[in-house]
Amino acid sequence: MWKAKTVGMRRSKMFMLALLPVALGQKVSEIPDGPRGGGAVFSSCGGIFSSSDDLCYEVVVSKLTVQMGPDGTNEDVMAKICADDKKTCCETPVLSSALSDDWSSNDLETWTKKYFGNCIDKKFKIKNGLELTLSKKGVDTLGVTSLFIDATTIGEGKTKPIEIERFDCGKYNIGGKADAANSTSSQSQFCRTSPYEYERVQVVNVTVGPDGTDDNVKIEICSDVNTVCCKAKISSLLSDDWKKNNIEVWKESNLGDCKNMQYKVNKAVDGGLRFTLSKDGKDDLSVNNIIINTVGAYGDQYKYECGEFKLESQGQPCVPGVNCSQSKVSLIPFFPK
Structure with a gap:
């Protein structure tokens, strides 16, 4: 009985302490109904075959992070990036840096906007993700263990600041054609959000x-x-x-x-x-x-x-x-x- 009474008194005191700001005339603001917070800005995807429940958001690609496998290459490598409906695409120039040995075996490579050419600040309206195609010329083979795309959302000023989105494109294995040295091989992968x-x-x-x-x-x-x-x-x-x-x-x-x-x-x-x-x-x-x-x-x-x-x-x-x-x-x- 004494223990139960003590617990009851303690709860009552805690409740009164919680109400103290109200008793002192301090205004306690209530969180308003409806959506709030940052994040991507969603809107109707549009299009003839799109339902009213299909929602899309816009992103701008900011970085490619490539983990090379043991099979590197000295040949030219390019990337093509598309929205998931494939209506909006762009192609980078040859991804090459004068200060490093590009696409070398077991290397971790980061390609930022300055290497993107026509893809710089390109807006992609997407529903689920992006498609990225790696292509190269020549007969040499190339193995990529993982490739991630970092992108930023298109915000609404101060009320909707930009947010980073990350897409996982998986592995790539291209090249090895036995015909002419100037032949082009490529592989396309759908890139899903990750790790969320x-x-x-x-x-x-x-x-x-x-x-x-x-x-x-x-x-x-x-x-x-x-x-x-x-x-x-x-x-x-x-x-x-x-x-x-x-x-x-x-x-x-x-x-x-x-x-x-x-x-x-x-x-x-x-x-x-x-x-x-x-x-x-x-x-x-x-x-x-x-x-x-x-x-x-x-x-x-x-x-x-x-x-x-x-x-x-x-x-x-x-x-x-x-x-x-x-x-x-x-x-x-x-x-x-």
């Missing part, structure tokens, strides 16, 4: 616990890579939302301004989307589990488990940024389909 993938939320599945609520409930979903977040009120005019012991399925169309949001999710480490559940009023809410279903840019489907939430006001009104809010990093208990 863009994902869209399709469904938020909520299992409400024994304590439902009639208060306004909001969710916030954030990337675990950058500052991109989106916050939305979740409700329906046709049903009793957030009812105790209810299983509620909120589709992308229920997410308001957060519909069609693209979130970067890191695939190199365990983790996932950052999720926050919040509410107003004095009516407490318990949730047994929340599962977020997403689809990645390359078609894989993921499920992120957020676990349980308890939003308790202790009989006091919820104060934005102070109480009645709980955040978690979601985990992936399921492999993609």
Whole structure:
């Protein structure tokens, strides 16, 4: 009894301390609904065969990083870069530096804008990635262990600063034709984002616990890579939302301004989307589990488990940024389909 009473008193004191700024007249600002943060600027891809849900963003290539294998070459090597719809392309001149032995075996080479020729500041409107073609003249062979493209997004001034995007093109093995010495061989690779993938939320599945609520409930979903977040009120005019012991399925169309949001999710480490559940009023809410279903840019489907939430006001009104809010990093208990 004494221990339970002590814990209760401690919680009450902590709650009162949390409300202290409000009691002193200090304004506690609430994070507004809708999208916020940096990241790429997405817009309709356009085109006859493009659906309204197809979203693209613009990038400018800034650097190529090439890890050579044991098979280098002294012959001329060029690169051709295309958007994933292949409508926009450019070709570099021969990638060569007077101060180094280019394309030599086991070398790590970095080619920046000054080597790009017609590709300098070329804008590519892409949906999923870029295509890069390496080509060379002559009969010598060339082996590349890995090739990465670094690019910058096209921002919106101070409200949307530029962000680095990285694309993994994989391995290349070209050359070895036995005909004329001036023959050209090439290999094209599709370059995917790495080590992250863009994902869209399709469904938020909520299992409400024994304590439902009639208060306004909001969710916030954030990337675990950058500052991109989106916050939305979740409700329906046709049903009793957030009812105790209810299983509620909120589709992308229920997410308001957060519909069609693209979130970067890191695939190199365990983790996932950052999720926050919040509410107003004095009516407490318990949730047994929340599962977020997403689809990645390359078609894989993921499920992120957020676990349980308890939003308790202790009989006091919820104060934005102070109480009645709980955040978690979601985990992936399921492999993609």
